[in-house]
Amino acid sequence: MKRYQNPAYGLPTLALIFAGLMTGCGGDLKQTGFLSDYSKLDKDGSILRYMDQAAAAKYSKFIFDPVNTGSYSGKADKATVRRLANLMHSALFKELAPRYTVVSQPGPGIARLRIAITDLKKDTPALNVLPQTRMTGVGLGGASMEAEAVDSVSGEQFAAVIRSDKGGRISLAGYKDWSSAESVIKGWAKSFREHLDQAYGREK
Numbered sequence: 001m002k003r004y005q006n007p008a009y010g011l012p013t014l015a016l017i018f019a020g021l022m023t024g025c026g027g028d029l030k031q032t033g034f035l036s037d038y039s040k041l042d043k044d045g046s047i048l049r050y051m052d053q054a055a056a057a058k059y060s061k062f063i064f065d066p067v068n069t070g071s072y073s074g075k076a077d078k079a080t081v082r083r084l085a086n087l088m089h090s091a092l093f094k095e096l097a098p099r100y101t102v103v104s105q106p107g108p109g110i111a112r113l114r115i116a117i118t119d120l121k122k123d124t125p126a127l128n129v130l131p132q133t134r135m136t137g138v139g140l141g142g143a144s145m146e147a148e149a150v151d152s153v154s155g156e157q158f159a160a161v162i163r164s165d166k167g168g169r170i171s172l173a174g175y176k177d178w179s180s181a182e183s184v185i186k187g188w189a190k191s192f193r194e195h196l197d198q199a200y201g202r203e204k
Contacts, residue, residue, distance in 0.1 A: 029048050029162045029163070029164060030118060030162070031146075031162065034068060034070075035148050035157070035160050036150065037148075037157045038160075040157075040160070047161060047163040048161065048163075049160065049161045049162075050157075050159065051159040052158040055156075055158035056159055058109065059110065060101065061101040061103050061110045062101070062102065062103070062110060062112070062113055063104065063106065063110060063113065063152055064089065064102065064113050064115075065113065065114050065115070066085075067086070067089045067115050067116065068114070068116035068117070069082060069117060071116045071146065072116075072119065072120075073119060074118075074119040074120050076120045076122065076178075080120070080178060081117065084178065084181055084182065085117050087182060087185055088115065091185060091186050091189035092189045096189075096196065099197075099202070100196055106152030106153055107152065108153065110152040111152060112149070112152040113147065114147065114148050114149075115147040116145060116146045116147070117143060117144070118145060119143065119144035119164070120141070120143050120181045121140075121142045121181065122141045122177050122178060122181075123140060123167065123176065123178065123181075140166045141166070141178065141179075141181050142165050142166035142167055142184050143164070143181040143184045144162075144165075145161075145162070145163060145164075145188070146160075146161070146162050147160065147161050148161075165184045165188075166184070167181070
């Protein structure tokens with residue numbers, strides 16, 4: 001596995017990873033019980049978030065847990081929820097593992113990232129093929145999630161976020177039942193990687 005570290009930029013990696021998740025476009029911000037601590041979350045625009053910047057700067061490696069579906073509360077069938085959770089997990093690794101330090105065992109200086117898909121909204125393709133309804137977003141689906149970063153040894157939380165996003169009105173998402181949800185999930189993973197690139201001064 002390839003690894004990339006640039007000590008000239010310090011170790012703000014987890015702070016910037018979560019910054020990549022912490023820009024949402026609104027939605028239903030449910031608390032499902034997945035996070036280890038909800039007491040520190042604050043409303044920031046259209047999301048709920050918490051981050052201890054000083055603590056985050058201590059971590060340069062991270063573990064991705066399998067994306068959790070036990071907190072899911074929507075109407076999608078179990079096979080769809082599992083498929084999209086697997087998509088999230090694979091998208092994260094596709095974006096990050098070839099470029100950054102991803103490990104499988106806990107230890108000092110290693111953070112654990114816990115992510116749960118908590119809701120999925122199906123597209124209404126019949127509405128999305130019509131320009132006059134597509135631009136209103138009425139037929140677009142999306143996805144909701146909760147995520148946190150904890151110390152891999154102690155389990156202490158130092159970052160958390162709850163967000164919900166819809167598919168884009170201009171993109172091709174929305175022409176199939178779950179295409180907006182898929183687009184949102186891939187966007188979350190890409191945002192992780194882009195903010196890591198920024199942290200390490202790495203070109204695209």
